[in-house]
Amino acid sequence: MSNSVAVVTGGLGGIGTEISRKLANSGYTVVATTFNKKVEKSDEWLAEQKEAGFDFLVEEADVTDFEACGEMIKQVEDTVGPINVLVNCAGITRDSFLKNMDESKWDAVLSTNLDGVYNMTKNVLDFMLSRQFGRIINISSVNGQRGQFGQTNYSAAKAGMHGFTMALAQEVARKGITVNSVSPGYIATSMVMGIDEDIRDELISQIPMQRMGKPTEIANTVNFLASNQADYITGANIPVNGGLFTSF
Ligand code: NDP
Numbered sequence: 001m002s003n004s005v006a007v008v009t010g011g012l013g014g015i016g017t018e019i020s021r022k023l024a025n026s027g028y029t030v031v032a033t034t035f036n037k038k039v040e041k042s043d044e045w046l047a048e049q050k051e052a053g054f055d056f057l058v059e060e061a062d063v064t065d066f067e068a069c070g071e072m073i074k075q076v077e078d079t080v081g082p083i084n085v086l087v088n089c090a091g092i093t094r095d096s097f098l099k100n101m102d103e104s105k106w107d108a109v110l111s112t113n114l115d116g117v118y119n120m121t122k123n124v125l126d127f128m129l130s131r132q133f134g135r136i137i138n139i140s141s142v143n144g145q146r147g148q149f150g151q152t153n154y155s156a157a158k159a160g161m162h163g164f165t166m167a168l169a170q171e172v173a174r175k176g177i178t179v180n181s182v183s184p185g186y187i188a189t190s191m192v193m194g195i196d197e198d199i200r201d202e203l204i205s206q207i208p209m210q211r212m213g214k215p216t217e218i219a220n221t222v223n224f225l226a227s228n229q230a231d232y233i234t235g236a237n238i239p240v241n242g243g244l245f246t247s248f
Contacts, residue, residue, distance in 0.1 A: 003081040010090035014189025018219035063116030070123040089139040095150045113157035134177035169235030178234040185241025188212040208243030
């Protein structure tokens with residue numbers, strides 16, 4: 001596994017950082033990807049991770065840009081090693097009731113959260129097919145399963161990720177590639193801590209476990225799906241939400 005590479009989009013974010021750490025502990029060389037030209041942020045993050053004992057690589061690519069994703073993936077394949085794991089974790093919210101949602105909010109969320117999954121996965125797929133091995137893990141959301149007030153854009157994009165996951169899983173099941181999604185509930189990262197405190201308290205009161213999840217709880221699930229313990233799991237969605245939404 002020493003030269004096995006895991007690429008984590010949004011790898012510098014709250015959940016992405018923990019995913020990167022777990023995969024590194026499992027022996028992967030981890031390439032965390034970030035949005036364009038945030039060099040100072042990358043350096044700061046890399047230094048923090050180094051202090052905690054993690055040696056990561058950072059690559060820049062806007063997941064909304066198909067060509068940029070392709071170039072980045074080719075460079076990683078050429079200079080770092082075979083990408084055996086792709087975690088599509090980059091995501092944004094631009095919340096608004098549909099009545100007030102202008103096209104820019106719709107487009108930004110769909111192009112980052114959904115087109116981004118296509119742009120990364122399509123570019124990595126030929127490499128995985130050539131080796132007859134791969135693990136693709138898409139970070140969706142409980143709000144893609146149940147819908148959420150003020151999030152028609154986000155709920156549509158995250159539900160779309162499930163459709164993508166189920167369809168691609170069938171296409172590549174015979175080629176040694178699994179495709180799964182993980183649907184976090186509310187996780188204490190800056191994405192959620194940016195919500196007003198009274199609204200956050202209201203959200204927590206609706207969670208049967210009465211607390212938000214931790215990024216490490218999502219990372220554990222991703223790490224499991226990337227491992228050979230999950231070889232027979234494909235086209236699945238694993239909810240990690242404290243009981244907020246239950247289904248079968
Ligand atoms: P963060 O905001 O901490 O991280 C999001 C990451 O996405 C950032 O690292 C950011 O990169 C990256 N990103 C955003 N836009 C782009 C882009 N165009 N190209 C490349 N990278 C981009 O959020 P979280 O860690 O909380 O969320 C991670 C994922 O989990 C998201 O997909 C989110 O929707 C999902 N999720 C989160 C939940 C939560 O409660 N926190 C609940 C359910 C799902 P950069 O560092 O360059 O800014």
